[in-house]
Amino acid sequence: MSEPLLRVVNLEKKFPIQRGLLKRTVGxxxxxxxxxxxxxxxxxxxxxxxxxxxKSTTARLILRLLDPTAGEIYFNGKEIHTLSREEIRKERKDxxxxxxxxxxxxxxxxTVRQIVAEPLIVHGMAKDDSDPAVDEMIELCGLSREFGNRxxxxxxxxxxxxxAIARVLVLDPKVIVLDxxxxxxxxxxxxxxxxxxxxxxKQRGLSYLLITHDIGVIRAxxxxxxxxxxxxxxxxxxxxxxxxxxxxxxxxxxxxAGYDKK
Ligand SMILES: Nc1ncnc2c1ncn2[C@@H]1O[C@H](COP(=O)(O)OP(=O)(O)O)[C@@H](O)[C@H]1O
Ligand SMILES: [Mg+2]
Numbered sequence: 001m002s003e004p005l006l007r008v009v010n011l012e013k014k015f016p017i018q019r020g021l022l023k024r025t026v027g028x029x030x031x032x033x034x035x036x037x038x039x040x041x042x043x044x045x046x047x048x049x050x051x052x053x054x055k056s057t058t059a060r061l062i063l064r065l066l067d068p069t070a071g072e073i074y075f076n077g078k079e080i081h082t083l084s085r086e087e088i089r090k091e092r093k094d095x096x097x098x099x100x101x102x103x104x105x106x107x108x109x110x111t112v113r114q115i116v117a118e119p120l121i122v123h124g125m126a127k128d129d130s131d132p133a134v135d136e137m138i139e140l141c142g143l144s145r146e147f148g149n150r151x152x153x154x155x156x157x158x159x160x161x162x163x164a165i166a167r168v169l170v171l172d173p174k175v176i177v178l179d180x181x182x183x184x185x186x187x188x189x190x191x192x193x194x195x196x197x198x199x200x201x202k203q204r205g206l207s208y209l210l211i212t213h214d215i216g217v218i219r220a221x222x223x224x225x226x227x228x229x230x231x232x233x234x235x236x237x238x239x240x241x242x243x244x245x246x247x248x249x250x251x252x253x254x255x256x257a258g259y260d261k262k
Pocket of ligand 2 (some may be wrong): 180
């Protein structure tokens with residue numbers, strides 16, 4: 001097999017539990033406990049588990065928005081876990097993240113065009129928001145270029161998430177970490193945003209780490225799946241294996257709960 005695009009080995013994060021006025025450390029939360037995986041180019045790796053199992057912490061560690069307690073992250077031929085803050089910033093062009101809540105992740109004082117142009121300007125890839133790449137990206141993500149001078153609050157949740165996707169995609173990254181990208185959306189809008197992500201993946205050979213508590217999203221999108229319970233990786237395999245053949249009790253529980261909801 002060829003080298004994976006992203007490789008994570010024994011990733012670990014412990015948060016201190018602090019009490020009292022002096023913030024004495026009285027214990028530790030093991031938020032991520034020894035998680036390993038590979039993602040190949042063009043592939044969607046689903047990471048599923050219930051709330052609090054360490055999904056968002058895993059996402060933040062991979063992008064080094066948080067520093068791991070232990071473990072290794074390899075991306076683009078680099079040891080992400082050993083890079084300095086400055087070096088990490090450069091790598092972020094190729095590894096981006098979309099959060100669950102588009103309301104919180106978009107600056108309310110910036111127009112659509114400014115929001116999409118900002119990362120390009122930061123990375124020295126455009127002078128200002130009149131760069132044609134900006135409007136092209138807005139349209140590619142299913143928004144009209146007439147919306148360019150509007151503000152995020154004028155949009156629906158689905159449109160805002162399209163905007164958040166446009167903002168990361170404009171840098172032409174190789175990997176996008178999607179942390180519950182559709183959990184705040186109604187079912188119809190959720191489907192449309194997932195279809196957009198699939199279209200973009202096909203066009204650009206993108207890799208996704210798709211984080212969700214919703215097995216339905218996994219079923220629609222993932223090629224391979226990781227099942228996480230209480231900070232630990234408890235099961236993994238290709239989509240068909242996880243949905244239809246896994247004998248792991250927790251995986252069966254998640255999959256069956258997903259069918260009950262339908
Ligand atoms: N900055 C933090 N400080 C302390 N504990 C945290 C912090 N971030 C997350 N945690 C804890 O780590 C665990 C995993 O959280 P998280 O990764 O957000 O889970 P998920 O995204 O799967 O819901 C939870 O117990 C959470 O309370
Ligand atoms: Mg989370």
